[in-house]
Each structure stands twice: as structure tokens, then as C-alpha cells.
Amino acid sequence: MAMSRARKKTVFEVGRYTILVIWLLIVAFPMFWVISTSFKPDHEWFAWPPVYWSQEPTLNNYLNVWTDYSEYEDTQYIKSLQKPWIALRNSLIISLTSTFLAVGFGAILAYGVSRYRILSETRMFQLLMLRMVPPIVVVAPLSLYYSTLGLLDTVIGLVIVYFLTTLPYAVWMTKSFIDEVPREVEQAAMILGASRWRTIWEVVLPLVRSGLVATFLFILILTWSEYLLALILSKTEVVTLPVELSKYEGSTEGRVYGRQAALAVGVTIPLVIIGVFIRKHLARGFSFGMVRR
Amino acid sequence: MATEAAAAIPGEIRAGKREMTQARAVRRFKWSVLSVFIALMVGVLGPVLFLQLYFSFHDFSIYLGSWWDAEFAGLEIFEEVVTDPRLGIAIVRSVLFAAGSTLGCFVIGFGLALLMYRPFRGQALFYIVFILPMLTVPIVIAYTGEMLLYQKGPLNDVLSWISGQDVNVIWLANARMALTTVMLLEIWNWVPFSFIIMIAGLASLPKEPQEAAQILGASKWRIFLEIQLPLLRPVIILAIILRFLEAMAEFPKAWSLFQGGPGSATETIPIYLYITTWQYFEVSKGAAMSYVVMMIMIAIVLAAIYFLRREKRALDEMYGAADEDRAG
Numbered sequence: 264m265a266m267s268r269a270r271k272k273t274v275f276e277v278g279r280y281t282i283l284v285i286w287l288l289i290v291a292f293p294m295f296w297v298i299s300t301s302f303k304p305d306h307e308w309f310a311w312p313p314v315y316w317s318q319e320p321t322l323n324n325y326l327n328v329w330t331d332y333s334e335y336e337d338t339q340y341i342k343s344l345q346k347p348w349i350a351l352r353n354s355l356i357i358s359l360t361s362t363f364l365a366v367g368f369g370a371i372l373a374y375g376v377s378r379y380r381i382l383s384e385t386r387m388f389q390l391l392m393l394r395m396v397p398p399i400v401v402v403a404p405l406s407l408y409y410s411t412l413g414l415l416d417t418v419i420g421l422v423i424v425y426f427l428t429t430l431p432y433a434v435w436m437t438k439s440f441i442d443e444v445p446r447e448v449e450q451a452a453m454i455l456g457a458s459r460w461r462t463i464w465e466v467v468l469p470l471v472r473s474g475l476v477a478t479f480l481f482i483l484i485l486t487w488s489e490y491l492l493a494l495i496l497s498k499t500e501v502v503t504l505p506v507e508l509s510k511y512e513g514s515t516e517g518r519v520y521g522r523q524a525a526l527a528v529g530v531t532i533p534l535v536i537i538g539v540f541i542r543k544h545l546a547r548g549f550s551f552g553m554v555r556r
Numbered sequence: 557m558a559t560e561a562a563a564a565i566p567g568e569i570r571a572g573k574r575e576m577t578q579a580r581a582v583r584r585f586k587w588s589v590l591s592v593f594i595a596l597m598v599g600v601l602g603p604v605l606f607l608q609l610y611f612s613f614h615d616f617s618i619y620l621g622s623w624w625d626a627e628f629a630g631l632e633i634f635e636e637v638v639t640d641p642r643l644g645i646a647i648v649r650s651v652l653f654a655a656g657s658t659l660g661c662f663v664i665g666f667g668l669a670l671l672m673y674r675p676f677r678g679q680a681l682f683y684i685v686f687i688l689p690m691l692t693v694p695i696v697i698a699y700t701g702e703m704l705l706y707q708k709g710p711l712n713d714v715l716s717w718i719s720g721q722d723v724n725v726i727w728l729a730n731a732r733m734a735l736t737t738v739m740l741l742e743i744w745n746w747v748p749f750s751f752i753i754m755i756a757g758l759a760s761l762p763k764e765p766q767e768a769a770q771i772l773g774a775s776k777w778r779i780f781l782e783i784q785l786p787l788l789r790p791v792i793i794l795a796i797i798l799r800f801l802e803a804m805a806e807f808p809k810a811w812s813l814f815q816g817g818p819g820s821a822t823e824t825i826p827i828y829l830y831i832t833t834w835q836y837f838e839v840s841k842g843a844a845m846s847y848v849v850m851m852i853m854i855a856i857v858l859a860a861i862y863f864l865r866r867e868k869r870a871l872d873e874m875y876g877a878a879d880e881d882r883a884g
Contacts, residue, residue: 279671283682286668290685293700293744294692296710299705308703313710372589381586388861395857397805399826400850403842404607405600423600430593433650459581488693490808491826497835505695509812520703527696538691539684546756549749553794553868554756 301325308520315443347526350507357418357503358486359420361425366424366479368426369433370441370471374463376434377441378449387435391551394431398424402495409496416500421493433482435551440474441467444554477544480537487534504530567615610842626840633844642820643828643845647852650824653739655804660743661799665750673758680734683755690748694808701741702813728813731821738810738822741804750795757791758784780841790867804853825849 300308304321307314328347365542375381382390405424406415414420444467452462493503502510511523538545546554612633616626637643668686672679689697704711705727717724727737761784769779809828810816816823816831823831829849833842 279676282671283668283678286664287682288684289744290576290689292714293697293704294688296704297700301813305593309706309708311708313713315710316570318733335802351689368589368592372593375586375589379582379586381582381589386864388865391861392854392857396850397801397802397826397852399605399805399807399829400607400846403829403839403846404604404611407839408600408603408607422574423596426594427600484691488695490695491830505693505808508693508695508699511699523699524703527699528695531696534691534693539834540845542684542752545687545690546752549753549798550791551755551795551864551868553751553790553864553871554760 269298270384274390297524297527300520301346301528303521305519305521307329309436324521326396328522328525329529346367347504347507347529350502350504351529353418353501354487354504357421357425357501358483360418361422361429361486362479362482365426365429365482366437366475369430370437373434373441374467375439377438378446389435390431393427394429398492402492406495415496418501420496421501421503424492424496425489428492429482429485432485432548435482436478436548437471437475439476439547439550439552440471443474444470474544477541478539478548481544481548484534484537560778584818607845611744611840612847613627613640613839616840629840633840634848637841637844637848641847642823643848645820645847646823646825649822650733650804653735653742653806653824654800657746657803657806658796658800660739660869661746661750662792662796664743664747665795666749668751669754669758676845686751687748689745690752692745694745695812697741697745698812699811701809705737729818731818734814734821738806738813741809741813742806745809746799746802749799753791753795754788757788757795761787784837790862790871793867797864801857801860804856804878 299315299317301324302320302322303314303317304319304323307317307319372382376387407416409420414423448466448470449462450468453459457465469543488505489503490505490509493506497503497506504526508526509524510521511526611626613629613631614626615629615633672682703709705726707726707729711727712723712725715725726733728734765783765787766779769783774782805826807826807830810822810824810827811830814822816827829842829846832838832845
């Protein structure tokens with residue numbers, strides 16, 4: 264029996280929403296679990312059957328992680344921790360600085376490539392190798408080199424590697440925005456007598472501003488969540504948030520899920536806000552000009 | 557004053573001269589930008605690659621005092637590395653892991669993109685929720701995984717509730733399951749990546765060929781297979797290649813959940829390199845090993861870049877006419 268057109272459409276709609284809702288649940292469940300765990304008192308962390316909604320929700324985990332308040336002040340794991348505020352400050356300084364440098368320098372380079380082809384297409388693709396060859400293959404000699412220079416465990420050391428590893432994305436992404444500004448606009452400004460720098464500053468820059476912001480936030484996400492380089496190149500002084508988070512394991516008390524969850528929520532929220540804010544530009548960050556509009 | 561002087565010169569010569577100064581200005585701009593970059597590369601990557609080469613040929617571990625006193629070992633270390641079965645297994649494991657998670661990400665991401673690229677009620681909400689895993693710090697995903705996956709844990713509980721039977725998967729402690737567990741977490745983490753690229757690709761496809769085929773009476777399935785899929789090829793290749801490369805380098809989840817274990821079940825290339833250098837402190841072996849791995853990765857990346865360029869050139873040709881119209 265052939266289905267009518269309308270009937271077919273309904274079946275399709277029902278199927279679509281079913282699949283989407285299933286995936287929605289798969290995505291949401293782990294997130295729900297972290298958030299829920301961050302409000303649980305310690306006897307509910309490992310309870311069986313698992314506790315989904317805490318019977319006695321508490322803010323202790325958050326207070327414990329983010330303030331001086333501690334109900335376990337004397338235990339080993341609390342003593343071995345830096346307060347996350349220091350890690351937060353390090354993370355902010357390192358990721359903002361390196362991202363700012365990468366996007367600033369990347370945008371200048373991208374402008375040159377877009378307008379004067381100062382890098383051939385071959386060179387532009389070779390640039391990608393900085394990102395695509397995994398950093399683990401050079402990080403051992405790098406850490407020795409850094410320790411010779413005194414850059415190990417410093418902000419500058421991490422900023423340099425983050426700058427180099429995110430530069431390819433910065434150049435490609437800003438170039439895709441600059442390419443969209445028609446040359447005629449610039450030519451018109453120059454015919455009207457504006458100097459080259461004034462043209463760039465007052466004509467091109469405002470047109471690509473939102474693109475630069477999107478690139479900035481995109482790269483901020485990458486550096487904020489970086490783990491391996493931060494783990495190896497920083498030891499005690501400039502620990503970043505992801506590394507700080509990994510310190511909540513392996514102490515004599517076992518895992519402290521509630522506090523880990525409370526910190527994890529704090530680490531993730533800025534990225535989620537940023538990501539949702541630039542969601543329309545995310546694809547462009549990864550697509551190297553291959554997704555056209 | 558300069559303009560007055562310039563005005564005195566006949567038009568043609570002036571234009572020529574301006575072009576020359578323009579070319580010189582561009583050159584100066586080019587080298588002042590590039591010199592910064594090149595200086596940084598030479599200053600950072602140069603010594604690093606030299607050190608790596610040095611350690612590959614000199615027997616050194618941190619117990620042996622200063623690195624510049626290390627003994628020359630010739631090709632011995634390389635020989636040890638190349639004949640090390642553990643490295644071979646780690647490479648195979650990495651490739652399996654990367655291939656499996658890439659396939660998973662791509663199939664799910666593309667499927668979701670196909671369901672979602674045309675406007676429908678709730679599109680924005682689903683889109684925002686679906687990109688969330690990509691925005692979550694990988695190390696957070698690892699610890700979340702651990703909270704969910706221990707044997708008497710919430711995931712097994714939920715699976716039991718759904719299936720109505722007692723589900724008791726040993727996600728973390730079972731050597732045969734461990735790599736799959738990391739793979740599932742990697743897929744959960746990066747489905748959004750394939751999803752956003754594929755949905756952007758689908759949305760950017762030209763409408764005319766599809767409409768033409770529809771008018772000619774082609775079925776939806778045939779339009780998909782014979783029009784959309786070929787047009788999407790560059791985007792598909794992009795999504796697969798980038799994901800594969802990133803999965804080859806995956807470290808935070810595998811490391812913080814398993815440290816290579818149980819046994820050596822999750823010992824991928826990055827993990828084995830890390831263990832060699834930072835747990836066994838065999839700096840020389842680590843250096844020689846990373847040399848081998850680096851060469852393999854460079855070969856893979858060069859192949860990847862070759863494919864990406866080929867696709868991009870095809871795209872540029874396809875859109876070239878339109879761009880030229882715009883450029884006038």
C-alpha cells in the first residue's frame with residue numbers, strides 16, 4: 264500500500280525527532296551527571312544504586328574548590344593542591360596572550376597573503392604542518408631546551424608553543440574573512456587619498472572585526488583546553504586549569520569526584536558560552552576555505 | 557610637495573614608478589612579517605630538532621648527569637627502537653583507534669547533519685546542544701567518563717534500565733574493552749566536529765542541480781547519491797582527514813583514564829612516547845622513537861595535504877567563474 268505524501272512526511276518527521284532526541288540524551292547525560300555530582304555530598308559520589316538527584320544537595324564542593332572553606336583541611340589531597348584561582352589566573356594569562364599574538368600576527372600575515380600573495384598556496388599548506396604533526400614528537404627535546412633557557416615552567420614558554428601551534432588556524436581563518444572584503448573598497452579609500460595604513464585601520468578592520476573576534480574565540484577554545492604541552496612544560500609555577508584538574512586523582516583518599524566535578528563545571532562554562540556565541544563560525548575555523556557560502 | 561613633484565612627471569612614467577615603489581613596499585612588508593616568523597621557527601624548532609637528533613645518537617638518560625657528556629651510540633638506539641615490538645603494536649593500536657573513532661564521528665556527524673541541514677522547528681536548540689561536547693575540555697570528558705563508567709556506575713545502571721536486563725560492562729578494568737572505551741569517549745567528544753563541517757557543507761551546496769534533478773523526477777535517494785555526495789566530496793575528505801590526524805595525537809583522555817593500561821591495552825603512540833620519556837626517563841630512546849614517529853606522521857600529513865590541496869583546487873575551479881564575476 265503506497266503511503267500518501269502527507270503520511271510519508273509525518274513518518275519522516277517522527278523519525279527525525281526520535282533520532283535527534285536520542286542523540287540529545289546521549290550528549291546531555293554526561294553533562295547532567297557532572298553537574299549533578301558537583302552538588303552531591305561525598306557519600307553519594309559512588310553510591311549504589313547511583314544517585315541521580317542528590318537527596319541532600321550541597322554547595323560544599325564549590326566552596327571547597329573555589330574558596331578557602333574546607334571541611335577536609337587536614338587531608339593530604341587538599342594540601343597538595345594549588346588553589347584553582349592561581350591555575351585560573353595562569354590559564355587566563357597564557358591563553359589570552361598567546362591567542363592575542365596568534366590572531367594579531369596571523370591577521371597581518373593573512374592580509375599579506377590575501378592581497379599580495381606573500382605566501383604561495385604551497386607555503387600556506389605547509390604552514391598547516393605546524394598544527395598537524397602532533398606536538399608529542401618534539402616535546403621531550405623542547406622541554407630540555409626550555410630548561411636550558413630557563414623557560415620551563417614559565418608563562419612565556421607556554422605562550423610561545425601555543426602561538427606556534429595555533430598560528431596555522433589563525434592565518435587560515437582570518438584569511439577567509441579578509442578574502443570576503445572586496446578590493447574595490449580599499450581602492451576607493453585610497454583613491455580618496457587615504458594612506459595604506461589608514462585604509463587598513465579605518466576601512467578593512469571594521470569590516471573584518473567580527474571575523475577577528477570569532478577567530479580569537481575559536482583559538483581561545485583550543486589553547487584553554489590544551490593538556491599535553493601544559494602538563495610537560497609546566498610543573499609547579501604556571502599550572503593551567505586542565506592540569507590542575509588532573510591533580511584531583513591518585514591521592515590516598517581515592518578520587519574526589521564531587522570536587523573534580525565542581526572544578527570541571529567552572530573550567531567548561533566559559534568555553535560553552537564562547538562556543539555558543541561563535542557557533543556560526545566554528546566550521547570555518549576548521550575548513551581552510553573549503554566550505555563556501 | 558612630493559605630490560607636486562610627482563605631478564610634473566609625465567603620466568606613464570609616474571605610473572611605472574608607482575608600481576615599482578609599490579612592489580618594493582610589498583616586498584618590505586612581506587619580509588618584515590616573515591622574518592619574525594622565521595626567527596621564531598629557527599629559534600625554537602631549530603634547537604629542538606637538533607637536540608632530538610643529538611639524543612637519538614647519544615646514549616642519555618636523566619641518571620647520567622649532563623646531557624652534553626652523553627656517549628655517542630651511533631645507530632644503536634635507532635636499532636633498538638625500530639626492532640621494539642611495543643612500538644609497532646602502539647602504531648597499529650593508534651591507527652585502529654584513529655580509524656575507528658574517525659569512522660564513528662563521521663557516520664554519526666554526517667547522519668545528524670543530513671537530518672538537520674534544512675530548517676525545521678527546534679533546529680537552533682538541537683544545534684547548540686549538539687556542539688557542546690566539542691566545547692568541553694577533553695580532560696573534563698575523561699574524568700566525566702570515569703564517573704560514569706565504573707562497573708557499579710550510572711551508565712551500566714541506565715543501560716540496565718533501558719534494556720530491562722542486568723548490564724554489567726566492565727568499561728575501565730577490562731583490557732579488551734579499554735581501547736573501545738576511549739574510542740567511545742573520543743567519538744562523543746568529536747561528533748560535533750564532523751557535524752558542523754558537514755552541515756556547513758550541505759548548506760553551501762548549490763541548489764540548482766538538485767532542483768533540476770527533482771523536476772526531472774529523480775528520487776531523493778538518487779539526488780543524494782548522484783548530486784549531493786559528489787559535490788560534498790571535498791568537505792567529506794576534509795572532515796575525515798582532520799579528524800584522523802587529531803585522533804592520532806589523542807592524549808588527555810587515554811592518559812588520564814588508563815595511563816596505557818590495563819596491561820598495555822591503551823598504549824597508543826603518544827602514550828608510549830610519554831611513558832618512555834617521562835616514566836622510564838629513557839630520553840634517548842624517546843628521542844629516537846619520536847623521530848621515527850615524526851617521520852611517519854610527516855608522511856601521513858604530506859599525503860593529507862596533497863589530498864586537501866587537490867580538493868581545494870577542484871573547488872576553486874568550480875567556484876572560480878563566480879569569484880571572477882565578483883572581482884570584476
